[in-house]
Amino acid sequence: MTIQRFVTAERDPRTRGEEIARLGAEHVRANLDGYVRLFRAVGVEDVRLREFGTQAADALAAWRPDLHAEMCGVAAGTGLTEWELGLLNARTEVLAAVGAVGEGECxxxxxxxxxxxxxxxxxxxxxxxxxxxxxxxxxxxxxxxxxxxxxxxxxxxxxxxxxxxxxxxxxxxxxxxxxxxxxxxxxxxxxxxxxxxxxxxxxxxxxxxxxxxxxxxxxxxxxxxxxxxxxxxxxxxxxxxxxxxxxxxxxxxxxxxxxxxxxxxxxxxxxxxxxxxxxxxxxxxxxxxxxxxxxxxxxxxxxxxxxxxxxxxxxxxxxxxxxxxxxxxxxxxxxxxxxxxxxxxxxxxxxxxxxx
CATH class of the missing domain: 3.60.60.10 (Penicillin V Acylase; Chain A)
Structure with a gap:
């Protein structure tokens, strides 16, 4: 099975994000790499990636600071930046922004x-x-x-x-x-x-x-x-x-x-x-x-x-x-x-x- 399991009693959101990173930092980085490849394939210009990621992180911080803190914990634990985790979490939004309408789905x-x-x-x-x-x-x-x-x-x-x-x-x-x-x-x-x-x-x-x-x-x-x-x-x-x-x-x-x-x-x-x-x-x-x-x-x-x-x-x-x-x-x-x-x-x- 390729699905990892994560069970924690941690209540602090940033610390919980760091725990997720310790379990699967390489998986987070692999997902980011895969999505950057997908974004490029559907026409997203590289110069817009940081912009999109930053916008997503800022919107999340204003709406749910606790979830933003968990996301930042994952970023810190994986050696990635806040905007890169924002970009990963906004994969649906990035695809929508460039009109990438797919055929297959759930x-x-x-x-x-x-x-x-x-x-x-x-x-x-x-x-x-x-x-x-x-x-x-x-x-x-x-x-x-x-x-x-x-x-x-x-x-x-x-x-x-x-x-x-x-x-x-x-x-x-x-x-x-x-x-x-x-x-x-x-x-x-x-x-x-x-x-x-x-x-x-x-x-x-x-x-x-x-x-x-x-x-x-x-x-x-x-x-x-x-x-x-x-x-x-x-x-x-x-x-x-x-x-x-x-x-x-x-x-x-x-x-x-x-x-x-x-x-x-x-x-x-x-x-x-x-x-x-x-x-x-x-x-x-x-x-x-x-x-x-x-x-x-x-x-x-x-x-x-x-x-x-x-x-x-x-x-x-x-x-x-x-x-x-x-x-x-x-x-x-x-x-x-x-x-x-x-x-x-x-x-x-x-x-x-x-x-x-």
Whole structure:
């Protein structure tokens, strides 16, 4: 397995960042090198890298000083600068600033039973050459919540849960309002929700408080020990929208569902996101399975089946145009666990399915 695990009782954010650096400084540096290569491939000029990184770090410091302190701890422990860690955390924002709209990306599903915890599952699809340097972390936030999350080394957050019964899935979006200067990184928004939110309303308030320059959708699910709830928070510089489930099922891929925000959609009509969205919705019975592994296996749907939910890289494409399902994960709010397979849904087996 290439996913490192980090568990700490450290409550000081800068010290926690330094601990992450001690665990995987080489992984952080490798991710930065990989993203600089990606930025160059999509047309970002080298002279703008420091500018973008500095803007991201400044926006984060103004919005969440604690997360900025953790990021600076990682920087100090890896021998990198603050702006370089800002650049890494703003990888979504940098790509949005130059209009780099990708074809492949994540698919998320949440089923709400009549009683019991929501049943969430997703693929995390990204460039196949950025596969090796990933992290699962567990710690206690300033609010006293035990948080578990998955991310790329050096980035503040992505997919996760906290022990208040809140989980979060993460998908990228693209909107005509995406721009520079760089705002609060959306990965930091996801992490702040995991650190502090216990309800969907709190998650929406946190997301709305961030001045972002790029788009994302944060699918938040909650469980109070009796009943569950879920909503997609579509976020872009033009504003946010909350999309609820239809008949107990909530699906999101990589296009805006809210009709107002969809007016600024950048994904072309030929993009796979629309077919993936429709196909995952058709899998209602499978993604409603109470067994998290069976939900993950349900996403083993390929282009030949009608939609590339399980994404395989095309060796004929350049690295910036190749995507792969690098992680398959399900959130278990009832038992406060993340389940995951290190790879594509079609490779999920009992022996490859792990809890964190």
């Amino acid at each position: 698919s998320t599903s949440v089923y709400l039973p009549d009683d019991g915890a929501p049943r969430g599952v997703q693929t995390w699809d990204w460039h196949d050459e950025l596969d090796a340097d990933r992290l699962l972390a567990r710690y206690v936030s300033d609010r006293g919540l035990e948080v578990r999350y998955f991310t790329e080394f050096g980035m503040l957050g992505k997919i996760g849960i906290n022990d208040a019964g809140l989980g979060l899935h993460f998908n990228i979006l693209n909107h005509s309002s995406d721009s520079d200067p760089i705002g609060v990184p959306v990965h930091a928004v996801a992490r702040s929700i995991l650190d502090s939110a216990t309800t969907i309303a709190e998650a929406v308030e946190i997301a709305d408080s961030a001045s972002v320059s790029a788009s994302t959708v944060l699918t938040v699910l909650t469980y109070d020990g009796d009943r569950g709830d879920a909503a997609c928070i579509e976020l872009c510089p033009a504003g946010h929208a909350v999309v609820g489930p239809e008949d107990g099922l909530l699906v999101h891929t990589n296009h805006f569902v809210d009709p107002e925000l969809a007016r600024g959609e950048l994904a072309p009509a030929t993009a796979s996101t629309y077919r993936r969205y429709k196909h995952v919705r058709s899998l209602r019975e499978q993604v409603a399975d109470p067994d998290p592994r069976r939900r993950a296996e349900a996403l083993a749907v390929h282009e030949v089946d009608g939609a590339p939910v399980c994404c395989h890289p095309d060796p004929e494409m350049t690295f910036d145009q190749r995507w792969e399902s690098l992680l398959t994960t399900a959130l278990d709010l009832e038992h406060n666990r993340m389940w995951f397979h290190d790879g594509r849904p079609c490779g999920v087996r009992p022996e490859t399915w792990h809890a964190f």
